[in-house]
Amino acid sequence: MRNLALTCVFAYAALSSSTAVGQVPAERPELFPGESWTFHEKNIKTGGLLIYRHEMQTKEADVYLLKEDSDNGTNKKQQLVRRSADLNRMRTVAGQPVDSGWFSFPLAAGKTWQAKERWPNNQGYDEVTYEVVGQEKITVPAGTFDTIKIEGTGFWHNETASTWAMGRDDKIAIAIWFAPEIKNYQGSKPGGQALIQRTFAQQPPLIPHKVDGFDDITAEENTCLDCHIHKEVRGQKIPQIKESHLIKPVNADAPQVHNSRWQCNSCHVPQIDAKPLVENVFKGNAKK
Ligand code: HEC
Numbered sequence: 061m062r063n064l065a066l067t068c069v070f071a072y073a074a075l076s077s078s079t080a081v082g083q084v085p086a087e088r089p090e091l092f093p094g095e096s097w098t099f100h101e102k103n104i105k106t107g108g109l110l111i112y113r114h115e116m117q118t119k120e121a122d123v124y125l126l127k128e129d130s131d132n133g134t135n136k137k138q139q140l141v142r143r144s145a146d147l148n149r150m151r152t153v154a155g156q157p158v159d160s161g162w163f164s165f166p167l168a169a170g171k172t173w174q175a176k177e178r179w180p181n182n183q184g185y186d187e188v189t190y191e192v193v194g195q196e197k198i199t200v201p202a203g204t205f206d207t208i209k210i211e212g213t214g215f216w217h218n219e220t221a222s223t224w225a226m227g228r229d230d231k232i233a234i235a236i237w238f239a240p241e242i243k244n245y246q247g248s249k250p251g252g253q254a255l256i257q258r259t260f261a262q263q264p265p266l267i268p269h270k271v272d273g274f275d276d277i278t279a280e281e282n283t284c285l286d287c288h289i290h291k292e293v294r295g296q297k298i299p300q301i302k303e304s305h306l307i308k309p310v311n312a313d314a315p316q317v318h319n320s321r322w323q324c325n326s327c328h329v330p331q332i333d334a335k336p337l338v339e340n341v342f343k344g345n346a347k348k
């Protein structure tokens with residue numbers, strides 16, 4: 061599921077408190093436009109591997125629209141898929157919205173719920189009862205995570221087959237692990253998200269936009285400066301770095317970044333909605 065396969069967990073910019081690691085109950089996560097994640101789906105019977113990448117596009121009436129890229133080793137496909145606010149798969153079958161029912165937030169130990177998911181060909185359905193069975197540490201290619209485990213048991217029923225021998229119905233067992241500790245960086249294009257207020261005057265401001273996919277900062281190259289050394293780039297206003305970052309006296313026409321400020325990401329990190337690493341009573345004093 062969403063939270064299993066993200067590749068890294070950064071925790072520097074802990075801002076608002078949320079669920080403790082792996083602890084039940086877990087609240088519903090929120091997706092933001094531009095967020096993306098990658099996950100693997102392995103067929104235990106055939107050994108086949110499908111690699112998916114999802115990117116959140118927009119939210120319409122409580123349903124997320126995601127761009128899905130999939131790759132099974134021979135074929136690459138791209139399509140739009142839908143997820144409910146609970147991150148369940150949404151399909152339209154015979155004109156009716158169908159919800160996979162994988163999650164029902166908040167997740168609390170012992171909680172159960174039922175889902176009936178009609179097949180895309182409208183010839184049958186899966187009927188599953190889910191239960192939050194507890195916590196488990198699991199390891200996937202992206203790392204080891206404290207998760208909440210959900211188990212589903214039920215059956216599928218093929219309405220077009222009249223006998224068992226024709227494959228009328230059989231049992232289903234599903235396990236889902238949800239890792240509440242994993243958070244995506246928030247933000248998309250510059251200008252897409254409000255600035256997070258600084259908590260004290262000397263704090264390096266958080267980066268309110270996406271920085272995934274930027275080249276590493278090297279001695280010669282610094283992508284951040286493509287924008288931040290300017291006041292404006294292609295008509296967009298840029299918060300230009302000020303004197304503290306520049307070689308003095310500042311040459312107003314061609315400002316030069318001081319070497320001590322070259323490695324921008326040693327001080328500036330993207331914003332993330334994560335719990336504080338340790339409980340604290342710090343109160344900021346920024347006037348902004
Ligand atoms: C394509 C242009 C562009 C690039 C490249 C870029 N930024 Fe930005 N950045 C912006 C814009 C525009 C804003 C204004 C805030 C917003 O609306 O997102 C901003 C805002 C910021 C802020 C917040 C400033 C404040 O006053 O709170 C920080 C910090 C920042 N960027 C750091 C970086 C770092 C570090 C990099 C490189 C990893 C970088 N930016 C790369 C365009 C860019």
Ligand code: HEC
Binds near residue numbers: 261265301323
């Ligand atoms: C040594 C830590 C440090 C490094 C390295 C650093 N910054 Fe900053 N940055 C700060 C602090 C602290 C502030 C807020 C106070 C200030 O302006 O000095 C700030 C402020 C900013 C702002 C807000 C506008 C402003 O000047 O108040 C932007 C934009 C910014 N930095 C971008 C960058 C970029 C781009 C780089 C890399 C070229 C960079 N910073 C490197 C610490 C750093």
